[in-house]
Amino acid sequence: xxxxxxxxxxxxxxxxxxxxxxxxxxxxxxxxxxxxxxxxxxxxxxxxxxxxxxxxxxxxxxxxxxxxxxxxxxxxxxxxxxxxxxxxxxxxxxxxxxxxxxxxxxxxxxxxxxxxxxxxxxxxxxxxxxxxxxxxxxxxxxxxxxxxxxxxxxxxxxxxxxxxxxxxxxxxxxxxxxxxxxxxxxxxxxxxxxxxxxxxxxxxxxxxxxxxxxxxxxxxxxxxxxxxxxxxxxxxxxxxxxxxxxxxxxxxxxxxxxxxxxxxxxxxxxxxxxxxxxxxxxxxxxxxxxxxxxxxxxxxxxxxxxxxxxxxxxxxxxxxxxxxxxxxxxxxxxxxxxxxxxxx
Amino acid sequence: xxxxxxxxxxxxxxxxxxxxxxxxxxxxxxxxxxxxxxxxxxxxxxxxxxxxxxxxxxxxxxxxxxxxxxxxxxxxxxxxxxxxxxxxxxxxxxxxxxxxxxxxxxxxxxxxxxxxxxxxxxxxxxxxxxxxxxxxxxxxxxxxxxxxxxxxxxxxxxxxxxxxxxxxxxxxxxxxxxxxxxxxxxxxxxxxxxxxxxxxxxxxxxxxxxxxxxxxxxxxxxxxxxxxxxxxxxxxxxxxxxxxxxxxxxxxxxxxxxxxxxxxxxxxxxxxxxxxxxxxxxxxxxxxxxx
Numbered sequence: 001x002x003x004x005x006x007x008x009x010x011x012x013x014x015x016x017x018x019x020x021x022x023x024x025x026x027x028x029x030x031x032x033x034x035x036x037x038x039x040x041x042x043x044x045x046x047x048x049x050x051x052x053x054x055x056x057x058x059x060x061x062x063x064x065x066x067x068x069x070x071x072x073x074x075x076x077x078x079x080x081x082x083x084x085x086x087x088x089x090x091x092x093x094x095x096x097x098x099x100x101x102x103x104x105x106x107x108x109x110x111x112x113x114x115x116x117x118x119x120x121x122x123x124x125x126x127x128x129x130x131x132x133x134x135x136x137x138x139x140x141x142x143x144x145x146x147x148x149x150x151x152x153x154x155x156x157x158x159x160x161x162x163x164x165x166x167x168x169x170x171x172x173x174x175x176x177x178x179x180x181x182x183x184x185x186x187x188x189x190x191x192x193x194x195x196x197x198x199x200x201x202x203x204x205x206x207x208x209x210x211x212x213x214x215x216x217x218x219x220x221x222x223x224x225x226x227x228x229x230x231x232x233x234x235x236x237x238x239x240x241x242x243x244x245x246x247x248x249x250x251x252x253x254x255x256x257x258x259x260x261x262x263x264x265x266x267x268x269x270x271x272x273x274x275x276x277x278x279x280x281x282x283x284x285x286x287x288x289x290x291x292x293x294x295x296x297x298x299x300x301x302x303x304x305x306x307x308x309x310x311x312x313x314x315x316x317x318x319x320x321x322x323x324x325x326x327x328x329x330x331x332x333x334x335x336x337x338x339x340x341x342x343x344x
Numbered sequence: 345x346x347x348x349x350x351x352x353x354x355x356x357x358x359x360x361x362x363x364x365x366x367x368x369x370x371x372x373x374x375x376x377x378x379x380x381x382x383x384x385x386x387x388x389x390x391x392x393x394x395x396x397x398x399x400x401x402x403x404x405x406x407x408x409x410x411x412x413x414x415x416x417x418x419x420x421x422x423x424x425x426x427x428x429x430x431x432x433x434x435x436x437x438x439x440x441x442x443x444x445x446x447x448x449x450x451x452x453x454x455x456x457x458x459x460x461x462x463x464x465x466x467x468x469x470x471x472x473x474x475x476x477x478x479x480x481x482x483x484x485x486x487x488x489x490x491x492x493x494x495x496x497x498x499x500x501x502x503x504x505x506x507x508x509x510x511x512x513x514x515x516x517x518x519x520x521x522x523x524x525x526x527x528x529x530x531x532x533x534x535x536x537x538x539x540x541x542x543x544x545x546x547x548x549x550x551x552x553x554x555x556x557x558x559x560x561x562x563x564x565x566x567x568x569x570x571x572x573x574x575x576x577x578x579x580x581x582x583x584x585x586x587x588x589x590x591x592x593x594x595x596x597x598x599x600x601x602x603x604x605x606x607x608x609x610x611x612x613x614x615x616x617x618x619x620x621x622x623x624x625x626x627x628x629x630x631x632x633x634x635x
Contacts, residue, residue: 073438126620132437136379137574138619140567141612148609264563268445275442279435304457311450315426318443322433 026204033200037193044182053181055297057253060188063289064195064246066273067282068239074279075203076235077215079132082123082139084270085146086116086240088261090247092150092157095257098167100156105169109248116244119146120236128229147262162258169252184253191249192286195242199282202238211235212280276314278324288325349477351596357485359592360492364547365569366576366584367496368540373573374516375536378427378440382448383544384566388559390415390545391552392455395466404467408549412542419541420534422447428533455559463556466549488550495546496585499539503581512536575615576627583627 072080093115097108213221277284321328397407426443468484503509576587598607
């Protein structure tokens, strides 16, 4: 990327990053990244009431979970249907660490990410040899197993009743309750920034390129020396860390934990976000999380019609733009740009 | 004696329902190469249509076949609207997951709006109870145990003996060659979905006859059917059928000895182990790769 004058020698230098056609230069992306998140940081100035901020905090949490899922599902091509279990593990790890082991909430938050990562490594072991639909089953089975264990150990985990009065996060002596949720808003935003930065750097790196190579042409990638075992484990572990932290933050923010996080409905919502946004983009999943969360609120008056309207819209977008919202934005941007250029 | 009879009977009954669901799922998966996540909703819709027809005053003997035929139409329409336009696209497997999930959500919420959340029940195939080997069972369940193998046998006959069935299998095995010999592949895709939907609808009618119906009644059977399909492998139609009964017996034995609570966990544990040893399913031949 630094030495664009000699693309032939580029592929031979070990440190060089592979350049895909149509890839956004990193400076351009960095500017967009900073501008986009700066805009999000200014939102509390516009939305003063706590309810609007609550919706935005939920959108940030969903965005972290969805964009991390995009890493394993979109880039890795691994049909990991146990992604929400990693989120749930984060929720329960935080809850139990703070409530029973009385850890400091911030340490528990970090530890939850580590625990989710370890769980992801554990679930990768049985799927190393599997492909496609079989991975769906094993990862789904893993999610069910985790849920069953939590239900059956009700003495510790509260079982189907869940856990309440989980310690929240703190920032020095700041009052987290009476600040109109602005502290939680900025913590959630900071987590989203960190997660997105991590994901984008990861997928732009050589490791990211090798994961995409494995997805697109497994035999060729292996013949070029890419280890499927190591890369698949790395992909799932990388997608788990911030998912676990998002789960921990969710528990700290809601102050309770329930097994609903393992249910199909939440998994379906998050999966819609990943696919509606457009896979293998990271940003697509984040945009779709905002769109779907705000859209769901906006349509609250429609009651029973809401899920139906959402379903029709999802089908419509997917049929017209199979590459999702990002594809739609790119296509409309192309049309606008084409129209601007034509008179000249 | 009573324990054995209970496990045997429970396994046969659950296995019958799983087989009806799984065969349709496997048919769609082999023919089109996509996984239909609205299959559970087909089951629910079939039961509700049958209930509506019975409520309108039709006798069950007329209402049930009509519901099954209507379901074939629903399957065809769903295929034409959310699956067919995507065929040939590179990421079809993932995109179809979300379009069928969304279509399922649409139908599920539509059923909730039309018929309401109150539980309903459709008339049993045969009313009455009897005792077999010391276990009290309803005649409805016995009817299901008897009828299901007949339907599955008829399906096997159709797929192996008739021209249309062979054409369907040809598309499943080699789509390009099917195009070359002049088969109407698009119509056969629709047919696969129609058969799958009517089988699911029939399973829903069976289930609605002994358990209360609700708009979400299809989600658990869909999950079980997915397990059955993966467990049995899909290189032949008999694989999922054997697997369905095997899992039915396994579940019945587990819930008898370990309780209902641990059955799903044990089932998934055994499945993960099976997949690690034989990723292509226990009844599959190694000859055909299934990615």
